Amino acid sequence: MEEKRNLASDGSDAPRVGIYICHCGGNISDHVDVEVLCEKAEKIPGVAVARRNMFMCSDPGQELIMEDIRSGKVNRIVVASCSPSLHEMTFRSALERAGANPYVYEHANIREQVSWVHHGEPATEKAFQLISAAAAKARLLEPLEPLRVEARRHATVIGAGIAGLRAAVDLADRGFQVALLEKTPFAGGRVARLDRLAPTGEAASEAILSLARRVMEHPAITFYPCAQVVGFDGYVGNFSLELQVEPPAAEDAVPPSNLPPAGDGEPVFVPSRGVLLGPLPTEKGRIQVETGVVVLATGFKPYTPRKGEYGYGELPEVMTLPQFIEALRDAQADGSVLMLSGRPIRSIAMIHCVGSRQIPGIHEEDASGYLNEYCSRTCCSATLFAANQVRTRYPETRVFEFYRDIRAYGRGQEELYQEAARNKVLFLRFEPEDPPRVERSDGSSGTPLVVRVKDALTFGEEVQVPADLVVLAVGMEPTGIQDLVDLMKLPVGADRFLLEVHPKLRPVELATTGLLLAGTCQAPMDVSEACNAASAAASKAASLLAKGYVQLDPFVAEVDMEKCQGTGSCVEACLADGAIELVDVVVNGETVRRARVVQALCLGCGACVAACPSGAIQVKGSTLAQFEAMVDAIASHEAA
């Protein structure tokens, strides 16, 4: 390999750029005259040396670079080779191994963007211009250090439903201190109101208890019942929450006999309410929690049908599926006919998609103008499961299911549907514009109610079903957490559930680093899915906190205090809430407003850069001056 020098290695801090051009075994050198390129590159101002190699990514190639760094010949590096996506990391780590800062590096893509798409002289010319642009930028590069934000090895979980319990246990097992907050006196959330879990039939109480026991036993978990978040501040690794705790409201008051003894007693399961994990607050108070991440597990609430929707609220024989599940749980275990409140139930009509899959123009909006256009995902299986329970326990109680689509999507769920068919449940299918009508019977049916439907499976004919009971498979709605949404500035989707950054790239994260999602506050989920989501949130929290500090990219905004005039235009332009703030500083004895970047919150997008009238703010690693220098090099005609 030839070597030409045009700048002495004088050991000063002046930028001395080294240019390393790769042949890529002919991929580049067959179309680009690398010899000419090398000669011309050496003449670029500020370039100390230009070299070429058959494979710059190979060990000998990297060694060329490292040797020049070690000898002090160069202190800025440009590699011209394949796309940076392939080897930028390789070369940055070579810099590090040679004792240089990995950020004094710039890459020129002369394979994917030159030799593979252009040919002949124009290819060489373009390659040269890209190299001079990279060199121009390299001269302006400064060493950068990754940002380190100290992080408390502590996590806070809001909501002690199944997802919150799961997340708390996982985080505590992983070695973090955990604060588990619950608005009510009880852990267990909505699952506590269930009997058995579809499709596999585990007891809901056991599922809650097995996690609740671990929460109770775990020394790292502090459970705060009857607690609400009233204050929120900080950033990843360093959030602080203010909690308001209050004695339980009268309707939530728990008989003392239900309270587990102080110390490490067994958790107590109260059907339909949940699990008591210890003493409840007896007086009002405020608690400050300093924490590293916050996991939101605020859950869902079932849709409440409008008065008159399928007879709900008007006909006493109409109830929701959650109500029915509780009634069925409390009913006499078996018998030929299901008895509810002393009344024999021989025929049950179950109606799917109540408060889910609502269609504008067909369904009525709720009081606040919302329609639940989404599918609630869990109701089909829950309905099928309940139907099977009825049919196996009470052979003389018949079940009819009115559906739009049976969404038995998950493992073991289609099997529930088949089982329901074998259990002689009759299915009737309706179109959304022709929903079933629940009416008082004129007596001819022998039941209090009749459900009429235009049944698509019977060629659109109207079919009448006698019913002693109508069960509405209501969907899920997010719990009312507007206070948290406002306080923590949580993003909410059109469906009113909390909105993740991206369903695949960052599925359990909110835009604010360190705020995580677990379970049905994000979307309808069943218990398995909510537990997976909770464990996933715990995993994300663990990657953030495990090291005791959060390492962030150094590419964040930086204010030049000399230039800043405190106009605040950067604050206005900022896309990450709170990443830039105006602070009072004393300059020459005068108090003035100046911008300050909260590095942990800055995304490095540069929206502030464009907005600053005095060029006082820059993103490290991609400053405007660097881009201007690159454009100068590209626009230059000298090379031709």
Next chain:
Amino acid sequence: MGAPAGEGKILILATESCAYPGADAVGQAHITYPANTYILKVKAPVLFPEEFYLRCFDKGISGIIVMSCGVECPYEGAYEALAKRIDRVYQLMKQRGLDIRRLRLTSICTVCTRAFVNEVKQMQEVIRELGPPGSETKTSEEAAAAAESA
């Protein structure tokens, strides 16, 4: 320069998460396109102030294609802010008698090879028609009208 003397240069501002890998995909597919194109990798083009674009034209860049991630942008709100900025750049270009077709905002994904080549071709035609920046013969109003009809 990559282009034969006399041919203008096209600057491409390509986002590192979408358009830059998109340009690489064109390379991997060995699809040829004009060599007078210079791609700068940027995190989010929202970083560039209005004057940056004008200065590029002052320096002799004939056309600029901003290849963003569009609505898939990883920085929430950045695309909208960028679109607004480009609108303001158009106003300034009109004031200076620069044909606004010299600047285009588009979104290119990581495998949008055809869209990438198309954009380059279209800009190539524009700068061929217009010549170097500042040589527009039309009045700015005519240029704007031409741009709108195009």
Next chain:
Amino acid sequence: MAFVDLSFPDELERFGVSTTLDCFNCGTCAAICPLIYEHFPRQMIRYAQIGARDRILENGVELWRCLHCGLCTQTCPREANPGELILGLRRYVLHHWRRDGHVPS
């Protein structure tokens, strides 16, 4: 139409049919049936599911279109055995016709 009557599928068990309600009305049997006759045999199966005895008795003759080719049973995704169901319905219809002295036209 009269009320749905689930005692009918129960009654059919006496005629050797236990899979009436296994069918999920996908229509494979109707479409695969070489007769290509409207909704046959699913229509009969659906009438049996909802207990529309009158419809079955009125249209009983249709049951004798079936050629026992077995395609519907072979392709039924639910293994609801539509071929056997049709045979069972024939036994049911015959039983009633005999009892009522009905002579099909």
Next chain:
Amino acid sequence: MGINQTLSYDALVVGGGIAGLQAALDLADQDYSVAVVERDASIGGTMIRLSKVFPTLDCASCITTPKMAAAAHHPKITILTYCELESMEKDGQGRVRAVVRKKPRYVDEDKCIGCRQCEYHCPVYVPDPDQGNFAARKAICVPFSNAVPQIAVMDPDHCMLCGTCAKVCPTGAVVYDQKPETLIIEALTAVVATGFSVTPLEDKAQYGSGTIPNVITGLQMERLLAPHGPYNRVLRPSDGMEPDSIAFVQCAGSRDKSMGIPYCSRICCMYAIKQAMLLSGALPLADITIYYMDIRAFGKGYEQFFQNAQAMGIQFVKAKVALIEPGEDGSVTVRYEDQMSGGTTQVSHDLVVLSSGKVPGWNPQGRCPLTVGPDGFISGPEPKLAPTRTVEEGIFAAGAAVGLKDIVDSIAEASAAAMHAANYLESRKKGLGAVA
């Protein structure tokens, strides 16, 4: 065969698809060392072969490649491609011990620089399964454009041993007599993310057993729709005609006991709707029909996606197609029962896409003491609270390997598996520390 190498890691991830990569990244981000064993020549799994993904219509590559690159560049992750897991079990100390067969690429991985000179010069064309077999690739090639690693692999069944690749290879990486190697991988924990495969077209006589031209699978349609697909546009394979009428046949191998698959494959409704939407963009004048039994649009944003498809004019016909037959001029006829009117109906389409059934990608039987459910997918003792646990303590499973799942659910489950694996690791390390 002798053991060529023994490698030790904190965690072993079996399968380099989206679930495996996510699990590996989650573990590595917690500073555990991870090995990913992938049987294919590239990581990326099924997802990297897709066009766009529902419900956001992001391009699949744009989501997968960053995760592939992140895994490939991660200092704590070692990726072992073209490696088949022969067996995996716990040893006496409770460590996971995996025997892995490294298949010969006939290319030296350390020497190959992915320059593709061999590929350019190879004279042999073979059907390219990564392009749905609609296009050809060379007998030696880098598997596909965004493959990771960018290392060539030779197809020994088609190579003519002409020597051209060896001659043009600038690094002398071609090794015609490369032998398979056996690696032992030891780890404290493992995550199985072996994904799914698709039932072959041959499996249903009523759908032509794979012999009808212009009846293709959903995965083949993905390639036709992909921006870097075989034709760069949607053409039907038999004659290159632009189809005016396209039909999707749902449950073509799921929910069908006559084919031995009673379960729902979970993802087909949504991917058919997605493909239909992409088609109506690519071929605005084409008629697109989806024959379905139940539309299972259950996930976040899925129902709205389905409603949008209806609003775009995509026809949804509630019927299970009973029979598919070749028609005239390359057309395909489908027969179904029109339930609202008309009864048995026969309709001709230019192209028919089968939403085939999905089956487990890997069977642990005889290789690893994991249990499977009646559906063949891996089963565990705690399907509700810890769906990723298996009967083998310390071995977890995620993604489609534990029951079919869409990408969103697979990614969440992979992270959950990583969490449980991390906690198991911590308890093991504590235990080992106590012993030492």
